[in-house]
Amino acid sequence: MVLDELKEWLYGCTHCGTCKEVLNIFSPVCPAGEKYQLESYFPSGKMLIARGVVNGVLDLEDDDIRERIYACTGCLSCEQQCGVYHHQHIFEIIQALRTEAVTQGNLNPAYMIMVDSLKKDDNVFGKPKAERGDWARDMGIKDAGQEKVDVAYHTGCMLSFDPELWEVPRSAINLLKAAGVDVGIMGLEESCCGGHAYEIGYLGEFTKYAEHFIETFNSLGVSRVVTSCSDGYSTFKKLYPRVNIPMKFDVLHMVEYIDQLIKDKKLKFTKKVPMKVTYHDPCHLGRHLGDDGVYEPPRDVLKSIPGIDLMEMERNRENAWCCGAGAGVSQANPDLALWTANERLKEARATGATALVTSCPWCERNFKDAVKEYGEDIEIYDIAEIAQKAL
Amino acid sequence: MIEAVKSKIVEELEKIVGSEFVSTNRADLYIYSYDLTTAESNWPDIVVLPQSQEELRAVISLANKEKIPVIPYVAGGNVGGLTIPLKGGIILDLKRMNRIVEVSETDMYAVVEPGVTFGQIKAYLNKHHPTLRYTYAFSPASTGVMTNALVQGLDNLSFRYGDASHWVSGLEVLLATGELIKIGSCAASKTWQAIAPFPELDGLFLGWQGTTGIITKMAVSLWPNPQHGMAVTFMPMDLEGAYEILEAIIRTRIPDDLIGTSFALNKVGVPAYSHHKAPLYPATKRLPDEPEFVITAEITGNTENELNAKVEAVGEAVKARCRGFKFTGPDTQPSTTAAFPMQALGVLSSGGGLNWVGTYGPMSRWLETVKKGCELQDKYDITRTCYTRIMNEGHFAGLRWMLPYDKGDPALVKRIHALCEEQLDLVLETGYIPYKTPVWAVRRLEELAGPDWLKLHRKVKEMLDPNNVMNPGRWGMPRE
Numbered sequence: 001m002v003l004d005e006l007k008e009w010l011y012g013c014t015h016c017g018t019c020k021e022v023l024n025i026f027s028p029v030c031p032a033g034e035k036y037q038l039e040s041y042f043p044s045g046k047m048l049i050a051r052g053v054v055n056g057v058l059d060l061e062d063d064d065i066r067e068r069i070y071a072c073t074g075c076l077s078c079e080q081q082c083g084v085y086h087h088q089h090i091f092e093i094i095q096a097l098r099t100e101a102v103t104q105g106n107l108n109p110a111y112m113i114m115v116d117s118l119k120k121d122d123n124v125f126g127k128p129k130a131e132r133g134d135w136a137r138d139m140g141i142k143d144a145g146q147e148k149v150d151v152a153y154h155t156g157c158m159l160s161f162d163p164e165l166w167e168v169p170r171s172a173i174n175l176l177k178a179a180g181v182d183v184g185i186m187g188l189e190e191s192c193c194g195g196h197a198y199e200i201g202y203l204g205e206f207t208k209y210a211e212h213f214i215e216t217f218n219s220l221g222v223s224r225v226v227t228s229c230s231d232g233y234s235t236f237k238k239l240y241p242r243v244n245i246p247m248k249f250d251v252l253h254m255v256e257y258i259d260q261l262i263k264d265k266k267l268k269f270t271k272k273v274p275m276k277v278t279y280h281d282p283c284h285l286g287r288h289l290g291d292d293g294v295y296e297p298p299r300d301v302l303k304s305i306p307g308i309d310l311m312e313m314e315r316n317r318e319n320a321w322c323c324g325a326g327a328g329v330s331q332a333n334p335d336l337a338l339w340t341a342n343e344r345l346k347e348a349r350a351t352g353a354t355a356l357v358t359s360c361p362w363c364e365r366n367f368k369d370a371v372k373e374y375g376e377d378i379e380i381y382d383i384a385e386i387a388q389k390a391l
Numbered sequence: 392m393i394e395a396v397k398s399k400i401v402e403e404l405e406k407i408v409g410s411e412f413v414s415t416n417r418a419d420l421y422i423y424s425y426d427l428t429t430a431e432s433n434w435p436d437i438v439v440l441p442q443s444q445e446e447l448r449a450v451i452s453l454a455n456k457e458k459i460p461v462i463p464y465v466a467g468g469n470v471g472g473l474t475i476p477l478k479g480g481i482i483l484d485l486k487r488m489n490r491i492v493e494v495s496e497t498d499m500y501a502v503v504e505p506g507v508t509f510g511q512i513k514a515y516l517n518k519h520h521p522t523l524r525y526t527y528a529f530s531p532a533s534t535g536v537m538t539n540a541l542v543q544g545l546d547n548l549s550f551r552y553g554d555a556s557h558w559v560s561g562l563e564v565l566l567a568t569g570e571l572i573k574i575g576s577c578a579a580s581k582t583w584q585a586i587a588p589f590p591e592l593d594g595l596f597l598g599w600q601g602t603t604g605i606i607t608k609m610a611v612s613l614w615p616n617p618q619h620g621m622a623v624t625f626m627p628m629d630l631e632g633a634y635e636i637l638e639a640i641i642r643t644r645i646p647d648d649l650i651g652t653s654f655a656l657n658k659v660g661v662p663a664y665s666h667h668k669a670p671l672y673p674a675t676k677r678l679p680d681e682p683e684f685v686i687t688a689e690i691t692g693n694t695e696n697e698l699n700a701k702v703e704a705v706g707e708a709v710k711a712r713c714r715g716f717k718f719t720g721p722d723t724q725p726s727t728t729a730a731f732p733m734q735a736l737g738v739l740s741s742g743g744g745l746n747w748v749g750t751y752g753p754m755s756r757w758l759e760t761v762k763k764g765c766e767l768q769d770k771y772d773i774t775r776t777c778y779t780r781i782m783n784e785g786h787f788a789g790l791r792w793m794l795p796y797d798k799g800d801p802a803l804v805k806r807i808h809a810l811c812e813e814q815l816d817l818v819l820e821t822g823y824i825p826y827k828t829p830v831w832a833v834r835r836l837e838e839l840a841g842p843d844w845l846k847l848h849r850k851v852k853e854m855l856d857p858n859n860v861m862n863p864g865r866w867g868m869p870r871e
Contacts, residue, residue, distance in 0.1 A: 011743040011799035012668075014427045017466050017533025018739075026510035026532055036411065037440050037487055039467075040418045048422045057421055064416045083736045085668045 012086025013047035019078035029077035031340035043078035074327030098201030110332035133187030144184030156229030158361040171388035195235030230284035230360035259297035269390035272307035278353035281320040282360035311351035325366035341370035430472025465535035471827035477864035553783035561610035583610035617691035626682035633684035639712035641785030648689035660737020742797025749791035752823030
């Protein structure tokens with residue numbers, strides 16, 4: 001979206017502040033606003049910045065104004081709390097400001113590595129494309145590009161290139177195999193989903209990846225694409241329809257699929273995993289999906305694992321506090337990303353849990369980094385890692 | 392402000408609060424330059440966010456020394472343009488000073504810092520003191536508790552206890568000249584139970600819109616939280632009927648809260664609850680079989696029997712007095728306080744703007760004022776949006792015509808502004824005094840109140856703020 005197409009929503013905000021807190025709980029919801037406290041970092045402030053830009057009062061050439069626009073994790077918590085008619089367009093307006101900045105040539109240097117890497121190696125981390133399938137090297141997984149499979153597992157950039165997280169896709173594949181699923185991966189032929197490019201304002205890159213992804217899997221004839229990456233999942237579900245190419249396959253997040261396999265009695269947990277855990281709802285698996293938010297399947301999976309004691313944080317499901325990594329913040333503003341994550345870790349520890357479980361590698365990575373930075377005494381896992389322990 | 396001076400001031404401010412809490416960025420200045428009303432925008436030069444009393448004191452001391460205006464700010468939702476810097480200067484955003492310093496369960500008060508919001512105190516009391524409650528404003532949860540009392544707001548216990556400044560039982564105030572003063576029992580003891588029996592110096596600060604000092608702590612009364620509640624609704628077919636119902640309920644002295652709104656306002660507000668725009672223009676009219684007004688009495692009881700008896704008594708009082716008027720109802724429903732804070736949604740969903748001529752005045756001229764005010768809305772083809780709240784058991788009434796509007800529609804902005812000007816003329820004629828008084832109404836009131844009144848105000852202002860740095864241009868503004 002570009003700003004001109006969003007004029008209808010620009011005057012929706014009265015700056016009433018309802019977007020700052022969870023309705024009727026009154027706990028904070030906006031990471032950037034809470035960290036920086038200046039009104040310009042809160043969603044309502046960003047709506048006024050958009051108004052100022054459109055009216056020619058403010059200029060995106062101003063580095064500090066762009067810094068505020070990019071200090072947003074795209075968690076959509078504000079959209080969840082806001083009751084006014086423009087509420088579902090708040091992040092769209094922020095994203096349009098980013099697109100406007102890119103169009104004007106006011107690029108954020110922190111994203112140049114990401115953009116160059118996308119163009120060169122189809123990933124957001126500046127890693128060689130040839131390393132994309134390394135995590136699966138010794139697992140004997142089918143190559144979905146070469147042989148027919150029923151289900152394709154999309155690994156995503158984070159899980160492909162971060163060895164510390166390789167246990168997540170490996171656990172996922174083991175679970176699928178244990179359930180008898182005919183699964184394959186694209187290996188080094190896999191590409192970025194383009195979701196991050198969209199969020200930081202590079203619409204052209206996003207469109208390129210969306211078209212490539214849909215056309216590839218349509219031609220391979222898989223019935224289903226499964227991913228452990230919540231960012232990727234919401235990109236497939238909510239953003240890909242914008243490119244108007246019909247998808248001939250369905251898309252499931254790994255937690256939905258595990259839940260389904262358990263309920264179909266194809267996956268059984270036999271070993272006890274004695275742990276006190278709390279579950280963090282990734283924004284991209286919750287609010288980003290609107291009414292289709294995936295809130296109960298991960299909880300059902302955890303409850304089906306013998307020995308797991310699940311504690312809830314005060315802000316859960318559609319009111320969950322963000323991990324801080326989203327919408328390019330972990331690349332451009334690590335201070336904000338880690339501070340936000342640590343706020344969540346403190347909330348997790350307050351439940352009495354000794355481990356935080358989530359279902360998004362961006363969340364997991366950021367939480368692990370926050371533990372290193374701030375020292376909160378808590379372990380971080382993906383739900384597949386916990387589930388695999390029970391096989 | 393001259394750039395060289397500004398740089399020096401910014402440097403000093405950064406030493407006091409840290410560079411991350413000082414901004415001269417145009418985005419920040421723009422955001423604080425206007426609000427949801429039609430008030431003329433004016434840019435501040437600097438935004439500062441202190442966290443402690445020491446930081447605040449240092450900022451004020453610097454501003455006073457350099458004669459730079461200081462405008463205190465918490466949420467900016469006062470609907471009076473009160474935090475728009477009329478003469479530039481420093482926006483003192485106090486949201487970081489947000490401690491609930493003390494809650495006395497026995498003496499039933501809370502001591503709060505400026506940044507404490509209605510949402511925050513509600514959550515805190517629910518968690519730590521569930522037997523106590525504070526009142527709630529007809530506004531979003533981000534509204535400041537202290538600022539609401541400071542600007543004499545009307546809330547959901549106003550029928551019982553009057554405007555919010557009446558519930559203040561102690562103050563700590565920082566003067567522009569650096570003195571930190573406690574007012575009320577807290578000046579001479581450890582408790583903050585009452586202003587009496589001291590001289591009522593709180594009047595030097597309450598209602599002054601931050602022009603005489605910065606309140607750093609305020610004690611506000613809390614009340615027992617009754618277990619049972621209900622809203623009783625009456626819908627008269629005309630304004631005469633509305634007046635009779637209000638009078639009948641007033642004399643029972645039963646409700647916690649007694650409010651009335653134009654039926655058409657409710658009608659327009661309905662789409663807002665399903666996330667649609669709620670435009671007032673062109674006017675939405677009520678149909679012939681629809682009521683003119685909706686009156687709601689919030690009633691509470693310690694037991695269900697007590698509640699039911701109260702509801703019955705209110706119903707009987709209305710029936711006894713209002714035989715000559717047609718009305719629908721009464722109807723009962725769960726308490727509207729359960730909907731806090733989104734009760735205001737209907738007036739926040741028209742396009743970023745909200746204006747009103749909000750007033751306090753006598754019940755004796757309520758009917759005349761409401762009628763004429765609504766007729767003015769008809770003249771401008773704006774939906775009737777009267778909102779009234781009966782204060783202090785009927786000793787006076789809050790009255791306004793709520794005007795949400797689309798800020799992106801210049802013709803509508805002009806129309807709303809013109810309507811407000813005419814409504815201001817009307818209320819001043821019928822003895823209704825604008826509250827949270829916008830500066831354009833302040834000047835009119837100064838003329839009405841006369842030179843001796845103005846002289847006294849100026850003397851008070853000059854005594855407390857000799858360099859005229861505290862939110863200058865409003866109450867007590869020196870002669871220019």
